[in-house]
Amino acid sequence: MQPTTTIIVRPWNAATLILRITIISLVIITGYAFTTFNTRGVDFWAGVDMLGSNFSALLLTPYLKNITFDVMVHNLFITIGLGFLTTIFGAAIALGLALLAAQNLAPRWLTIIIKGLTAFVRAVPTVLWVLIFAVSAGLGSVAAVLGMTFHSAGYLIKAYSESFEEIDNGTNEAHKASGANWLQIVFKAVLTSSATALLSWTFLRFEINFSTAIAMGAAAGAGGIGYDMFMASGFYLNLHEMGAFTYAVLAFAIVLEAGATRYKASLSK
Amino acid sequence: MHKLDFFTQKRLSFGLFVMVLIVLTYATIIFTEYNVAKGFTSIPKAVRWATANFYPDAAAIKKLPAILAKLSDTILMSVASATVASFFAFFVAIFGAQTTRINVWFSVFARGIATVFRNIDVSAWALILLFSFGQSSFTGYFALFFVTFGFMVRVLIETIDEVSTDSVEALRATGASYFAIITQSVIPSCLPQLVSWVLFMIETNIRSATLVGILTGTGIGYSFDIYYKSLNYNAASLVIVVIVISVSAIEAVSNWIRRAVL
Amino acid sequence: MPLLQIAQLSKRYGTDKYALEGIDFTVDTGEFVAIIGPSGAGKSTLLRCINHMIPMSSGDVVFADASTKSFNATQLRAHRTQIGMIFQHYNLVNRLSVIENVLHGRLGYKSTVAGVMGWYSNAEKQQAVEILQSLGLSEQMYKRCDQLSGGQKQRVGIARALIQNPKLLLCDEPIASLDPSAAKIIMDTLKDINQRLGITIIVNLHQVDVAMRYAQRIIGINSGKIVCDAAPDAITPTIIHEVYGSEAGELILDFGEQYAQA
Numbered sequence: 001m002q003p004t005t006t007i008i009v010r011p012w013n014a015a016t017l018i019l020r021i022t023i024i025s026l027v028i029i030t031g032y033a034f035t036t037f038n039t040r041g042v043d044f045w046a047g048v049d050m051l052g053s054n055f056s057a058l059l060l061t062p063y064l065k066n067i068t069f070d071v072m073v074h075n076l077f078i079t080i081g082l083g084f085l086t087t088i089f090g091a092a093i094a095l096g097l098a099l100l101a102a103q104n105l106a107p108r109w110l111t112i113i114i115k116g117l118t119a120f121v122r123a124v125p126t127v128l129w130v131l132i133f134a135v136s137a138g139l140g141s142v143a144a145v146l147g148m149t150f151h152s153a154g155y156l157i158k159a160y161s162e163s164f165e166e167i168d169n170g171t172n173e174a175h176k177a178s179g180a181n182w183l184q185i186v187f188k189a190v191l192t193s194s195a196t197a198l199l200s201w202t203f204l205r206f207e208i209n210f211s212t213a214i215a216m217g218a219a220a221g222a223g224g225i226g227y228d229m230f231m232a233s234g235f236y237l238n239l240h241e242m243g244a245f246t247y248a249v250l251a252f253a254i255v256l257e258a259g260a261t262r263y264k265a266s267l268s269k
Numbered sequence: 270m271h272k273l274d275f276f277t278q279k280r281l282s283f284g285l286f287v288m289v290l291i292v293l294t295y296a297t298i299i300f301t302e303y304n305v306a307k308g309f310t311s312i313p314k315a316v317r318w319a320t321a322n323f324y325p326d327a328a329a330i331k332k333l334p335a336i337l338a339k340l341s342d343t344i345l346m347s348v349a350s351a352t353v354a355s356f357f358a359f360f361v362a363i364f365g366a367q368t369t370r371i372n373v374w375f376s377v378f379a380r381g382i383a384t385v386f387r388n389i390d391v392s393a394w395a396l397i398l399l400f401s402f403g404q405s406s407f408t409g410y411f412a413l414f415f416v417t418f419g420f421m422v423r424v425l426i427e428t429i430d431e432v433s434t435d436s437v438e439a440l441r442a443t444g445a446s447y448f449a450i451i452t453q454s455v456i457p458s459c460l461p462q463l464v465s466w467v468l469f470m471i472e473t474n475i476r477s478a479t480l481v482g483i484l485t486g487t488g489i490g491y492s493f494d495i496y497y498k499s500l501n502y503n504a505a506s507l508v509i510v511v512i513v514i515s516v517s518a519i520e521a522v523s524n525w526i527r528r529a530v531l
Numbered sequence: 532m533p534l535l536q537i538a539q540l541s542k543r544y545g546t547d548k549y550a551l552e553g554i555d556f557t558v559d560t561g562e563f564v565a566i567i568g569p570s571g572a573g574k575s576t577l578l579r580c581i582n583h584m585i586p587m588s589s590g591d592v593v594f595a596d597a598s599t600k601s602f603n604a605t606q607l608r609a610h611r612t613q614i615g616m617i618f619q620h621y622n623l624v625n626r627l628s629v630i631e632n633v634l635h636g637r638l639g640y641k642s643t644v645a646g647v648m649g650w651y652s653n654a655e656k657q658q659a660v661e662i663l664q665s666l667g668l669s670e671q672m673y674k675r676c677d678q679l680s681g682g683q684k685q686r687v688g689i690a691r692a693l694i695q696n697p698k699l700l701l702c703d704e705p706i707a708s709l710d711p712s713a714a715k716i717i718m719d720t721l722k723d724i725n726q727r728l729g730i731t732i733i734v735n736l737h738q739v740d741v742a743m744r745y746a747q748r749i750i751g752i753n754s755g756k757i758v759c760d761a762a763p764d765a766i767t768p769t770i771i772h773e774v775y776g777s778e779a780g781e782l783i784l785d786f787g788e789q790y791a792q793a
Contacts (some may be wrong), residue, residue, distance in 0.1 A: 361642055413658065414588040436623060436625075439616065441634055442584055443612065443616075443639045443695055444607075444611035444612035444638070445638035445692070446607075446608065446641075446643045446646050446647075448643055449638045449641065449646030449647050449649075451647075452637075452647045453635060453638060455626055457626055458626055491741045
């Protein structure tokens with residue numbers, strides 16, 4: 001090889017090119033985004049300045065004023081209950097429909113229809129589903145449960161059906177060859193071999209639904225601790241009380257996350 | 270007593286699991302005072318109502334430019350918060366990951382902060398930040414920023430420890446300096462994953478931004494809220510159509526980029 | 532002339548039992564030493580104590596007449612640049628090109644800024660090209676490392692070590708993940724480097740037959756202690772038994788076969 005004056009060190013290829021274009025685009029869009037922000041007369045630096053004192057009021061001096069501790073705990077459990085209920089309902093619906101959405105279990109036309117519908121359901125934010133149901137059911141826990149169940153089912157159908165599709169096809173073939181019918185295959189091969197995957201998806205969705213239940217309390221009249229937070233922020237303007245609620249919510253969320261982490265660790269052992 | 274065989278035992282424990290779930294569900298229904306009957310009857314009612322009223326009509330289409338302007342606000346805010354938060358999260362993750370940390374205590378601190386940030390729901394963040402930034406875009410921006418930051422620190426710590434441990438060891442053995450190891454090994458090995466996670470957070474943030482918008486009066490969430498509260502359901506349905514199209518489009522673009530770079 | 536002196540080296544992780552205890556040996560310039568022993572005996576720890584990838588608990592490593600015990604960070608980096616290291620899992624940055632991975636071997640010689648930016652001189656690039664040529668990798672130069680076979684990846688690892696212009700090569704199980712023909716190419720390459728370039732080599736192996744065929748000297752380790760230190764022709768089945776304990780049966784079988792072939 002001739003000694004060349006320039007030896008390229010980092011050759012270009014499609015992957016690096018697309019990576020760079022993506023990063024540059026994100027930076028440009030971000031820069032542009034800041035110029036479009038609607039300040040509504042709020043001074044950014046004054047806000048940042050206030051952030052410090054607000055955080056210390058929130059985190060260092062939390063106390064309850066308008067409700068008692070017992071009521072707060074009760075409302076926290078209402079929120080947890082809504083998250084739990086919608087996860088169970090969503091999982092029950094998803095379990096049935098995911099079998100019809102998995103490519104290795106159902107005819108192609110059926111999987112396409114179900115997957116298309118669930119993609120639509122997932123693309124609409126949960127809060128909008130809740131508000132849509134609220135028109136006929138009225139604002140409250142019924143609309144919240146229906147809307148959250150809807151979105152959970154859409155999410156879990158996708159997750160479950162992908163777990164089913166990952167199952168080794170050999171298992172199914174073997175059962176088919178032994179003369180098992182569709183239902184027998186589903187119960188003996190599919191559900192048993194994907195059980196742990198289904199459980200971890202469901203648990204993840206419970207974490208999401210707990211958060212969503214807070215948000216629905218705040219934005220869609222679903223009650224629970226989310227509503228208390230909404231009142232503390234918008235009506236009583238009490239950061240200290242907000243702090244107490246934040247700690248309550250944070251405590252349960254961290255317990256959930258730690259539980260999920262331990263469950264994952266026990267699986268990989 | 271007979272010792273139960275493996276399959277019977279398995280069936281029993283599964284049966285017990287289902288029983289516990291049913292009892293828990295029933296208890297929760299009573300505790301939350303959820304009206305099951307009303308829940309079931311509401312579904313056909315909602316479908317009937319939606320087919321009769323919830324579709325975009327000609328008058329709604331005239332509102333499209335205004336809706337699109339709000340949509341672009343929401344998308345821009347989602348991209349900006351995801352990008353900037355991920356940038357900061359990457360630095361914190363480098364100091365927090367086992368492979369690249371300088372100090373054990375800083376690592377514990379970084380993980381702790383990230384846990385707090387991501388476990389306060391975005392709606393709670395918005396309500397908290399309303400105290401500092403009022404009904405401006407900053408409230409939504411920082412709410413999305415904090416949640417993204419907390420999430421990204423966690424996944425990036427995992428990514429760094431998973432992808433770059435081996436090559437970091439090799440570069441340390443050549444005598445390379447700490448910062449050279451970061452730029453020559455950690456960044457090139459983690460960048461594709463990082464970008465993939467940023468795209469994921471943009472998708473997530475667009476959905477969250479709709480919710481935050483209802484609380485703070487900004488973006489597409491605010492448009493929906495206004496049409497909804499003024500009973501202009503045709504325009505509200507158009508907002509939904511616009512959201513579905515844009516979320517699907519962004520998801521498609523992200524998937525294409527992911528396939529190309531990973 | 533001794534290049535490396537290990538004096539009473541001990542290593543203890545926390546308060547566990549000693550991983551290495553009272554290790555004492557000297558390696559002369561130009562030697563080809565194989566370290567054998569069962570898994571968990573402390574071979575990897577010993578190798579990593581030599582270039583301080585793992586800090587030792589007590590004792591000293593004297594390299595090129597300098598005690599390395601109390602080196603500061605800068606001295607440590609300079610120490611590591613003189614020692615190349617080769618790993619079982621190659622430890623390359625998989626997403627980068629072959630030549631870039633080779634040039635990583637020069638990072639130890641660079642200032643922080645040049646290292647962070649990845650600035651390499653033309654002479655360095657030229658040397659990288661020549662080393663790749665000598666290892667039969669010219670055609671792979673611009674490929675990404677994740678497109679290479681295991682044997683090719685290990686040769687890139689060797690190239691990265693060679694461009695350091697090292698006095699000593701530490702090889703940690705270099706052929707444990709390779710098929711027999713690729714393993715032979717790697718061992719022949721190491722032998723060639725030892726003889727042609729006069730670079731001292733210490734290699735951890737778990738295959739006794741390979742150690743016997745390539746090394747001038749074999750050090751056997753069990754439970755963190757040296758059990759034997761001798762030329763290959765002085766190694767008997769009894770000694771192997773002492774090194775490997777209960778695992779030895781199978782190995783002695785290999786050992787017999789090798790003699791039958793010879």
